[in-house]
Amino acid sequence: MHDILLSISDLNVSYGKKAILRGASYDVRRGECLTLLGANGSGKSTSLNAICGFIKPTSGSVKLMGTELAGLDPHRIFAHGVAQVSQARDLFPDLTVEDNLRLGAMRRGSSTAAQSLATTYQRFPRLADRRKQPTRTLSGGEQQMVAIGRALMSDPLLLLLDEPSGGLSPQLCEEIAQIIDILKAEGVTLLMVEQNLNLAFRAADRFIVLRDGQAVDGGDVAAMAGDHEAIVRNIYL
Amino acid sequence: DETTGITDDSISIGVMGPFSGNASSYSKAEIGLMAYYQMINDEGGIHGRKLVAIQEDTACDPAKAIAAAKKLIHQDKVFMLQGNSCSGAAVAIKPEVVDAGLPWIVAHAVSDTISTPPSANIFHGVPTGEANGNAMAAFVLSRPDTRNVAIIEHSNDWAHSYSNPARAYLKQQGIEPVLELVMERGQTDATAQVLKLKQAKPDFIIGALYEAETAIFLRDMKKYGLDTPVMGTAGTDLENTLKRVGDLDTVKNYFVVHPYVDNLDGPRMKKWADMIHKYYPDEELTNFSYIAIGSGVALVEALKSIGPDLDRAKLIAALDAIKDLDTGILSSPITWSADERRGVQGSAVAGFVDGKPTVLEAWQTPYQ
Amino acid sequence: MTSLLTVDHLGVHFSGLKALDDVSFSLEAGQVRAVIGPNGAGKTTLFNAISGYVRPTHGSVRLNGAEIAHSSPHSISARGLRRTFQNGGLFPALTVLENVMTGLHMQTEGNFIQILFGLRQARQAERDAAAKARRLLKLMKMDQMADIPASELSGGQQRIVEIIRTVASEPPLLLLDEPAVGLSPIARAQMMEIIKRLSGENGVGILLIEHAVELVMAAADRILVMAAGMRIAEGTPAEIRNDKTVLEAYLGHA
Amino acid sequence: MHTPAESRTAPRWIFWLLPILALAIPLATNPYTQFIINAMLIYTLVTLGFSVVIGNLGQLAFANTAFFGIGAYASAMAGNALGLPWLLTVPLAGLAGAAGGFLASAAALRGIRLYYLAIVTLAFGELMRWFYTHAGALTGGTDGLALDRGDIFGLQLNSDTVQFYIFLLLTTLLVAGTVNLLRSRLGRAIVAVRENEIATASLGIATSRIIVTAFVWSGFVVGIAGAMFALHTGRVFPESFGLTQLIINFAMVLVGGLGSVIGAVLGAVALTALPEYVRAFPGMEEIFFGVIVMVVLLVMPKGLASLLRRVSPIFHETHHRD
Amino acid sequence: MLMQLSIAGISQGAIYALIALSLTVIYRSTTIVSFGHGDFVMAGAFLAYILVIGLGFAFLPAGLLAIAAMFAIGIVFSRGLIRPIRGGPHIGLALMSISFGFALRGIARLVWGREVLPMPRVFDVDPIFVGSIIITGDAIFTIGIVAVLLAAFFILLHLTDIGKMVQAVYQSERGARLIGIDVSRFHDFSWGTGAALGAVGGVLIAPVSFLHPDLGASFLIKGFAAMTLGGFGSLGGSVIGGLLLGLAEQYAGAYLNTALIDITAYLLIILVLLIRPRGLFGRKVVIKV
Numbered sequence A: 001m002h003d004i005l006l007s008i009s010d011l012n013v014s015y016g017k018k019a020i021l022r023g024a025s026y027d028v029r030r031g032e033c034l035t036l037l038g039a040n041g042s043g044k045s046t047s048l049n050a051i052c053g054f055i056k057p058t059s060g061s062v063k064l065m066g067t068e069l070a071g072l073d074p075h076r077i078f079a080h081g082v083a084q085v086s087q088a089r090d091l092f093p094d095l096t097v098e099d100n101l102r103l104g105a106m107r108r109g110s111s112t113a114a115q116s117l118a119t120t121y122q123r124f125p126r127l128a129d130r131r132k133q134p135t136r137t138l139s140g141g142e143q144q145m146v147a148i149g150r151a152l153m154s155d156p157l158l159l160l161l162d163e164p165s166g167g168l169s170p171q172l173c174e175e176i177a178q179i180i181d182i183l184k185a186e187g188v189t190l191l192m193v194e195q196n197l198n199l200a201f202r203a204a205d206r207f208i209v210l211r212d213g214q215a216v217d218g219g220d221v222a223a224m225a226g227d228h229e230a231i232v233r234n235i236y237l
Numbered sequence B: 001d002e003t004t005g006i007t008d009d010s011i012s013i014g015v016m017g018p019f020s021g022n023a024s025s026y027s028k029a030e031i032g033l034m035a036y037y038q039m040i041n042d043e044g045g046i047h048g049r050k051l052v053a054i055q056e057d058t059a060c061d062p063a064k065a066i067a068a069a070k071k072l073i074h075q076d077k078v079f080m081l082q083g084n085s086c087s088g089a090a091v092a093i094k095p096e097v098v099d100a101g102l103p104w105i106v107a108h109a110v111s112d113t114i115s116t117p118p119s120a121n122i123f124h125g126v127p128t129g130e131a132n133g134n135a136m137a138a139f140v141l142s143r144p145d146t147r148n149v150a151i152i153e154h155s156n157d158w159a160h161s162y163s164n165p166a167r168a169y170l171k172q173q174g175i176e177p178v179l180e181l182v183m184e185r186g187q188t189d190a191t192a193q194v195l196k197l198k199q200a201k202p203d204f205i206i207g208a209l210y211e212a213e214t215a216i217f218l219r220d221m222k223k224y225g226l227d228t229p230v231m232g233t234a235g236t237d238l239e240n241t242l243k244r245v246g247d248l249d250t251v252k253n254y255f256v257v258h259p260y261v262d263n264l265d266g267p268r269m270k271k272w273a274d275m276i277h278k279y280y281p282d283e284e285l286t287n288f289s290y291i292a293i294g295s296g297v298a299l300v301e302a303l304k305s306i307g308p309d310l311d312r313a314k315l316i317a318a319l320d321a322i323k324d325l326d327t328g329i330l331s332s333p334i335t336w337s338a339d340e341r342r343g344v345q346g347s348a349v350a351g352f353v354d355g356k357p358t359v360l361e362a363w364q365t366p367y368q
Numbered sequence C: 001m002t003s004l005l006t007v008d009h010l011g012v013h014f015s016g017l018k019a020l021d022d023v024s025f026s027l028e029a030g031q032v033r034a035v036i037g038p039n040g041a042g043k044t045t046l047f048n049a050i051s052g053y054v055r056p057t058h059g060s061v062r063l064n065g066a067e068i069a070h071s072s073p074h075s076i077s078a079r080g081l082r083r084t085f086q087n088g089g090l091f092p093a094l095t096v097l098e099n100v101m102t103g104l105h106m107q108t109e110g111n112f113i114q115i116l117f118g119l120r121q122a123r124q125a126e127r128d129a130a131a132k133a134r135r136l137l138k139l140m141k142m143d144q145m146a147d148i149p150a151s152e153l154s155g156g157q158q159r160i161v162e163i164i165r166t167v168a169s170e171p172p173l174l175l176l177d178e179p180a181v182g183l184s185p186i187a188r189a190q191m192m193e194i195i196k197r198l199s200g201e202n203g204v205g206i207l208l209i210e211h212a213v214e215l216v217m218a219a220a221d222r223i224l225v226m227a228a229g230m231r232i233a234e235g236t237p238a239e240i241r242n243d244k245t246v247l248e249a250y251l252g253h254a
Numbered sequence D: 001m002h003t004p005a006e007s008r009t010a011p012r013w014i015f016w017l018l019p020i021l022a023l024a025i026p027l028a029t030n031p032y033t034q035f036i037i038n039a040m041l042i043y044t045l046v047t048l049g050f051s052v053v054i055g056n057l058g059q060l061a062f063a064n065t066a067f068f069g070i071g072a073y074a075s076a077m078a079g080n081a082l083g084l085p086w087l088l089t090v091p092l093a094g095l096a097g098a099a100g101g102f103l104a105s106a107a108a109l110r111g112i113r114l115y116y117l118a119i120v121t122l123a124f125g126e127l128m129r130w131f132y133t134h135a136g137a138l139t140g141g142t143d144g145l146a147l148d149r150g151d152i153f154g155l156q157l158n159s160d161t162v163q164f165y166i167f168l169l170l171t172t173l174l175v176a177g178t179v180n181l182l183r184s185r186l187g188r189a190i191v192a193v194r195e196n197e198i199a200t201a202s203l204g205i206a207t208s209r210i211i212v213t214a215f216v217w218s219g220f221v222v223g224i225a226g227a228m229f230a231l232h233t234g235r236v237f238p239e240s241f242g243l244t245q246l247i248i249n250f251a252m253v254l255v256g257g258l259g260s261v262i263g264a265v266l267g268a269v270a271l272t273a274l275p276e277y278v279r280a281f282p283g284m285e286e287i288f289f290g291v292i293v294m295v296v297l298l299v300m301p302k303g304l305a306s307l308l309r310r311v312s313p314i315f316h317e318t319h320h321r322d
Numbered sequence E: 001m002l003m004q005l006s007i008a009g010i011s012q013g014a015i016y017a018l019i020a021l022s023l024t025v026i027y028r029s030t031t032i033v034s035f036g037h038g039d040f041v042m043a044g045a046f047l048a049y050i051l052v053i054g055l056g057f058a059f060l061p062a063g064l065l066a067i068a069a070m071f072a073i074g075i076v077f078s079r080g081l082i083r084p085i086r087g088g089p090h091i092g093l094a095l096m097s098i099s100f101g102f103a104l105r106g107i108a109r110l111v112w113g114r115e116v117l118p119m120p121r122v123f124d125v126d127p128i129f130v131g132s133i134i135i136t137g138d139a140i141f142t143i144g145i146v147a148v149l150l151a152a153f154f155i156l157l158h159l160t161d162i163g164k165m166v167q168a169v170y171q172s173e174r175g176a177r178l179i180g181i182d183v184s185r186f187h188d189f190s191w192g193t194g195a196a197l198g199a200v201g202g203v204l205i206a207p208v209s210f211l212h213p214d215l216g217a218s219f220l221i222k223g224f225a226a227m228t229l230g231g232f233g234s235l236g237g238s239v240i241g242g243l244l245l246g247l248a249e250q251y252a253g254a255y256l257n258t259a260l261i262d263i264t265a266y267l268l269i270i271l272v273l274l275i276r277p278r279g280l281f282g283r284k285v286v287i288k289v
């Protein structure tokens, strides 16, 4: 038996009358990186948003180590150690890079925050150069770094990543993969949505496929390695 | 129809006033009028008929007033109209009332244009702007050595209905105002105005300002050490102004148009105050509270004279027959005729004498 | 013969920072030119300078021989340049169809009077535009979504619609800023298909920023590599793949 | 679940059904109710013009009460000074309102937006009102300016019924024009500017022209409503175009449904009728107004028009949805 | 005369600044301009009045209680009326506050009738004479309070993490949620604070303006104008805007024409915004494409 961190069962989410998730169920194991795959509009972002409370599920449960998260407000879920890097990034455009990052650690004590800040700059040296610049003036990739950095600043237990590779150059994708490895080693659990299969399979341990609002398929990444063609056919068609 | 709105035991009267909005303090006039109706009704009515007021809000807004008038005339089908504060609203409904032909006694709005030139069915039952303006100017000039007069007012029809006739009167006497100032509603500081007045050194100031602005103006005059006498309108009274500013020193040189026979807390007004309080126990009494009652007295007088067989033409004729009616409340009598429908041609003034509000006929000359 | 687009010694400085430094190249009709480079290399800045959203500090941009370096965005786009935005430029309250139809605004006939009185010409033009927009949506399998507001699309779907809107008017010159971000592999392939078709069949000149190197290699005729605001290499995909500096600066891990 | 666009909007004949049915209204009214219904037609235009700018174009411009006053005074002044019959003052009032709209759009193009635009346009209206008050020779000052209503083709213009038919015609035409405008590419571009001005420009659309178009049309429609108002009340006063009027118009837009044509009609009708019902409770009007608007905003944030949309898809409007 | 006018202008301006400051506090965290704020001001003053005249409280505790009560009303308003429509158009939120204000004003008219009531002074201090120049106790007190509040909010918003949070919520609500801020409660709190500041204004203004249901309306416009002059969201800007406006009104009245006092604000605004479309201290928002 693996140690389950997050357990999602029979999750239903809809926008108005439009049902997006219909009874999706899957588990996320402690310390792993699980990737959600699926076509555009299959409900991947919706899943992440439902976990962190941005959308209230109509039914079903989201349990973090036995604690029911479904129905809680986002800030409560955040307090349980769930952070998200959203697809639209949602930075504070007129605040500087440093302020954006520091705000990520606002819920924690300031002494540890200072250290996290140093770590973040270490991970993304480019941000150190840009620390006094308002984030709206950053390039797309730089903004993505801030978004990831800000989420890490809160020292999450579970990190939700919505397309972390979006807009990042190949080297940075590789760096993200390395960061994910480090985080896993530190005991952070990751639930990732990724269309960049290179990164998805490089960084993840397992994957889950979303289709028609359900988790239909999944498996070990290792088993699938090297067979992208088949995966693409399976998942997206 | 000539008998629309009357039954064997009732006469319905449309009473329009600003019951809402930022001029709603005027509607105290209509409250006073309706209290008077109720007193008459309690005394048995007139020839067995009770006066039934149908109240309508104008909010002092012309369009709303027209709607109110049309409603009263065409939907509620009242016999006659009495009331109306706010000149603009009254002027706006005039064409409608003229067309409809029912008797209308204007009981508060002062603009002369409502009743001049005379229309067959419109009667003015309060001192009009001209009467008030003349009273103000005459009082100002009755003070020995008044040479220089300044005017301070709001830029609205209400203020102009006082200040323009006063200007005209002064001009007749060969006097041009030395200074004309504006203080708009809602202004809470009169420094600029008072400093200009200090420079111009008028002997008397005519002030057409509402309650709050009057108090602010007087307060700032005091603050900057200006003690020129100020002649105010019937829109304010001495008692409440004193209450607002808090000390007699600030208001001791303030005079108001006071169209009544006695000061507000004087013995001859007490009966009217008691009457209003009987029917409207919570009503705070101000200058406005009594202003429409005189025209009510005139109406009752006319209705009584007609006898039980009432119609609109008879009422109009009976109102025109009223001459020199002492209403017991207005300082000047009411006289109506087919070619002069401004029934009240004069007004007294009030000021503090020995710290007590006193009705005056001229500078330092008490009324009667 | 003048080129479709000629960029000459173009530079953009932000209070001391040289976001774009002396870049020159040209683009012919029917050509696909990719711009690649690390994050913050100045690629988007290059697009902004060409399309009039930032004022170049120096240099010139010519569209069909005419200088456009200091023109307003709409007048540049009115001359036939269309671009996408890296951070989303859809109209959320409009439906998918209406978003695409807005891309056809300039092609839709009907003057103010015809529109006001609802005359036949104007109404016919509307119908034609709607029909064309639907055809385009179908190409990317988005026709099912035509009548829902763009705000209700997923991230990837938004990107697809923005691209369709941008290419709808078949402009002579297209600037696509990371069009493939967030697209599923299948959608990516479809999009590349469309890009190739536009340049091949319709002779559209395309400037393409993209980090997905396999796409770039497959689609581009020529590649411009940038780093730190400067051009570091230029050539065919094959040349770039083997370029030492490029390998060091960018492709290292791809 | 999503029906195609063509069937989502009403067929054209439905539009004309309402005014045709309305022709019979005077059979069932007295001068008072007719007067109120006429006011509803006037406020439909005011609300519609306002809604195009704040709802569709998304600019927080509060100049519409100013356009209303400009139209009303243009009509009254042209009648007084030039002796024009009322009917001929209508296009003049429309043009004067449109000129006001142009001025307001100039502020927006100058980069004055959002709350800045709100107060600049509000200032514009208050300055106009100051002008009406203090330019007595032209405007009649605080006593207002009376209209010589006269007649057209022998029909007395002071009749509420005659006014009704004229107003119905004008309102129908202007609403139809606005619907056509909003359904066209221009209407789409107006919304596009609201949603993302930068992206709109990237499609070759001259956003400044679109902004001017929306403002000028709004001014034109409201200016004509002003001329109607002048006829309706027979006398124009500066006080009719103040802040209270502005707030009521503003409420009409939102109670009906922001940016919706049907909403403009519903909002105007509802909030013109409301004070008449409240007459039964003297002194309570402000409370009623405040509470009812709050309740509508809470219960139907998309306004009364959203109720109709729930009833049938034919009430869906292009570029406007829940 | 110039000196005296300037003193009067500054003390008037301090009142405008106070209103502008309370509008700014709400705006900075909610992006909403509370157009019903004039009536919050009025309500605060009336509450103080009831406590003093009706219940016999001393002025200071009455004022503090009124401020606390308005804080509570602000929170209730935010929770009950703003929160449910938060996702809708901004204009709806503005109308909500206007309507709430209308209702408050209607209630005041209904309960206190149609009078203009005198309001007791905050501190009955004798005016100070500097040569021939007079400075009243009210003026000193108002200016002092504005200075203290400005300093307090400046420290809070510019030098603490709360200030950063306020900016974060303003710039991206989703972003704020992502970093664990309870945005709704944050908004409630801001409304409460804004309403309480409005009540401070009311308590200070009413002795000067007298007490009546419409007392807030004109101050709202002036406060809004001051805020615009200074530039939206700028604390210092709103105070400077208020003072400028107060001075301009006095000068225009004394040296040009008293009929201009009422429209000075509008003239000034049009003039300033035509030159600087974002006010004196408002930053130009650069939009990244």
Ligand SMILES: Nc1ncnc2c1ncn2[C@@H]1O[C@H](COP(=O)(O)OP(=O)(O)OP(=O)(O)O)[C@@H](O)[C@H]1O
Pocket (backbone or CB within 6 Å): A015, A018, A020, A038, A039, A040, A041, A042, A043, A044, A045, A046, A047, A087, C151, C152, C153, C154, C155, C156, C157, C182
């Ligand atoms: N706010 C919304 N209102 C209504 N429907 C929505 C909304 N957001 C998303 N949807 C719909 O929900 C479905 C799932 O969206 P979601 O964003 O979860 O997709 P996704 O799997 O993340 O796709 P992508 O890879 O494109 O980001 C889509 O069909 C989309 O149209």
Ligand SMILES: Nc1ncnc2c1ncn2[C@@H]1O[C@H](COP(=O)(O)OP(=O)(O)OP(=O)(O)O)[C@@H](O)[C@H]1O
Pocket (backbone or CB within 6 Å): A130, A137, A138, A139, A140, A141, A142, A167, C014, C017, C019, C037, C038, C039, C040, C041, C042, C043, C044, C045, C046, C086
């Ligand atoms: N308005 C601005 N003010 C200051 N610096 C800016 C501004 N705009 C861009 N920059 C800087 O210029 C550099 C180039 O930015 P640009 O957006 O062109 O990069 P890019 O090549 O598109 O990167 P990416 O691949 O990450 O999108 C970045 O470092 C960015 O921080």
Ligand SMILES: [Mg+2]
Pocket (backbone or CB within 6 Å): A044, A045, A046, A087, A162, C154, C155, C156
């Ligand atoms: Mg997604």
Ligand SMILES: [Mg+2]
Pocket (backbone or CB within 6 Å): A139, A140, A141, C043, C044, C045, C086
């Ligand atoms: Mg970029």
